[in-house]
Each structure stands twice: as structure tokens, then as C-alpha cells.
Amino acid sequence: MGLYQFHLPDIGEGVAEAEITVWHVKVGDLVKEDQSLVDVMTDKATVDMTSPVDGVIKAIHGEVGAMMPVGSVLVEFEVENAGGEDPVAASVPSPAEPEAQRRVVPPAIAAAPAAQAASAPREASIDRPVPAASPSTRRRAKQAGIDLRDIPSELGGGRITSHDLDAYLAHQSGAGADTLLVAQTGISETRIIGLRRRIAEKMQEAKRRIPHIAYIEEVDVTELELLRQDLNAHKAPEQPKLTLLPFLIRALVRALPDFPQINARYDDDAGVLHAYEGVHVGIATQAPGGLMVPVVRHAESRDIWALAVELGRLATAARDGTASREELSGSTITITSLGPLGGIATTPVINHPEVAIIGPNKIVDRPVVDGSFVTVRKMMNLSSSFDHRIIDGYDAALFVQRLKRLIEHPALIFMP
Secondary structure (H helix, E strand, C coil): CEEEEEECCCCCCCCCEEEEEEECCCCCCEECCCCEEEEEECCCCEEEEECCCCEEEEEECCCCCCEEECCCEEEEEEECCHHHCCHHHHCCCCCCCCHHHCEEECCCCCCCCCCCCCCCCCCCCCCCCCCCECHHHHHHHHHCCCCHHHCCCCCHHHCECHHHHHHHHHHHHCCCCCCCCCCCCCCCCCCCCHHHHHHHHHHHHHHHHCCEEEEEEEEECHHHHHHHHHHHHCCCCCCCCCCHHHHHHHHHHHHHHHCCCCCEEEECCCCEEEECCCCCEEEEEEECCEEECCEECCHHHCCHHHHHHHHHHHHHHHHHCCCCCHHHCCCCEEEECCHHHCCCCCCCCCCCCECEEEEEEEEEEEEEEECCEEEEEEEEEEEEEEECCCCCHHHHHHHHHHHHHHHHCCHHHHCC
8 A cells, every 4th residue: 555645736827826616525535536536726717636546535635715836735545556656756746637637617707796605615524425416516516505415316327417406406495494583593604715706806806906987877778679579579490589688789889999998908007908999798697606707709790690699609608617718708898787687777897907897777667758748668777887097987978878879779780
């Protein structure tokens, strides 16, 4: 028998340390090669570290939430030491760690309004092997404080599916006793780690570095809604259902050429504003693991239907945890929408280093004075925030008024 030390490998791209987000093993566990050991998160990605050997866990290093430097020991194994090889020396990672030990899930982080349940460390107190599950299912279970070993599987081999987790959560939510009129004295403590900590840091950085100016305008979307409903009623079977977002993106595409300083990213360390000809629209999307911002690249080259297809594809990828790093970076302006929960008005936080963010609120029927008459129109508030270092209030107002005109007269969106 011998001792094998598994070190945090060089994940690449200049990463010097990584945060431990969840342990899948504990001391005393018998693990097989390629079994999940621990998930770590860098500012680039979440990485599932798997075992390079068969062995028994003798020690684990670093609690959930700890930042571990590259090269530090994560796990110590007791292994069969065949052929007199020194397992400790043999375990020191090379810059190119085997792919089986580095399953990467990109986490995108953005500064836009969202508040979901924070991640909590998984308690591993039952001496049973952790069943297999997809990274997104493991993340959801971790956030809910659920041990995968407690979830019954409907599939052979013990693999936990998203459906298994949904059924378990539904059973739990209906299992509680009636607490009406009973004083509740419990206090829960949740460590803010992983993606939620990254989001918190990004939000704090954006608010600390960017002097925000908010601007809210009321927009009449009656004509746009009539057009949208008509297009949906007569669309081809293979075409997606249109929402408000493709029209809003097309309005941005039409308005931004006259406001190049808004379709931009500001490097405040270098004091340089990078204005883009292409419009790369970030779409703030709430995923099970937290807020993500997939990017519709070159929106100026896509029509309404192509935008709807791309929006659907990116939203699915973000929520399934399959979006690539390229799909989650490089936006030049962001749209954040809470859909039917959009409220009356919001003050969205700019997605640093961008300089503007647009937030459509919910559409409601309101009485509107039209000359001597009062009529009911479909109205929506358009909330926006701008980096006041780059964009003056006057220019921000002009830009939003341009968007308002395009949205209220949707034929302008389609004119050359």
C-alpha cells in the first residue's frame, strides 16, 4: 500500500487559485478512477475534478468556500503501490492534466438584478457512494441542500436525473406540518460560495466602480403587441413564437449607430472606451445555478425570426449549463427582463465593463388620455441605467426616446 496525493492542477488561462464549491467524497470512501471528487470554481469556469486512481480517501484538504492555490494537495489516497513506484511523486500534476480530471462547466456572471437562493455546502454524513448525476442536477441539489444519496432513482444504475430531483423536491415541499400561528424561532446560515459569491462580487464591483444614472420612460406597446400577435398567428410551423425581446433588440440595432458611446465597453483602468460597430446583446437569464448572461452576437445581422431562434437556443443552453464561455462573454449592451414579474420600474445594475443596460417592465392595460378622450392602451415602462462617466443624462434621455419611437411605431424597426 502507498500514499497518493492529488494536487489542484494548472487549469490554464492564468488561473492561480480556485474555490472549492462542493465535495463529493469524504474520508474513508473507496473511490474508483474517474469518480467525481470535488468541484472547484475559477473566475472562468466550474471544473469537476475526478479521481486519477482507485483508492481509499485518507484525507481531504480545504473546506467548501476555501480558495486553494494551484499545486496544493486536495486529496490523499491510500492505493496499491505496484512496482515500487512512489505514488506521491507520480501524482504531481503536469500543466496538461488528463481530460477525465477536468470536466468544465462555464459559469457566466453578470451584474444585473437577481436574487435567488444561495448555494449551501452539501453534508456528506452517510457512508454510501455518491450516485452519478449531470453537473446541472448536482448544482441544483447542492443549492437546495439535498444529498444526492437521499434521492431515489427511477433509472437503473442509480443515476439521478433532473426528474428525480424535481419529484423529491415536490415531495419535500408537501411534507411539512401546518405552521399557521406558530412562532418560528429558527435561523438558518448559508455560506455564500461558488457562483453566488461570483455574482455578489461582480455586483459589488459594478456598483463600486460605476456611477449609475437611471432613466425610466413609459412606452405605448399597443401597436407592437398587435403586430407580434398577428405574426405569431400566421407563423410557419418551424418558426418560433415571438416575444417582445426580438423587437426590442431590433430597436436597439436601429438606434445604437447614432449613439456609439452606448454600444461600448469602458476599460476604466486604462481610461479607454471601446465602441463597437457590431451589436452583441447580453440577455440576463435566470438559471438554476444563478444569473447568467448569454450573448446574441451580431444582432444587426439577424432578422426578427433569427433573433427568436437564437434567444431560445441560448436560454436553453444557459439553463442546462451547456453554454460555452464564448456564448457567455463579449456583450456590448445588456437587456434584463423579469417578464410578467417585471414590476412597474426597476433600476438595473450595469454589466461591467459595459456602459448601459435596458430593462423592459411588464405590459399592463392603462387608461391614456387621447385628445378629449380616454382610451385603454397597452403600456410598458422601459427602465435603463447608464454609466454617468461616459454618458450624460441628456444623451441617455435622447437614446431612450429614440427607442420609445421605434417601439411605438414598430414599422420603423423594419424600414431600411
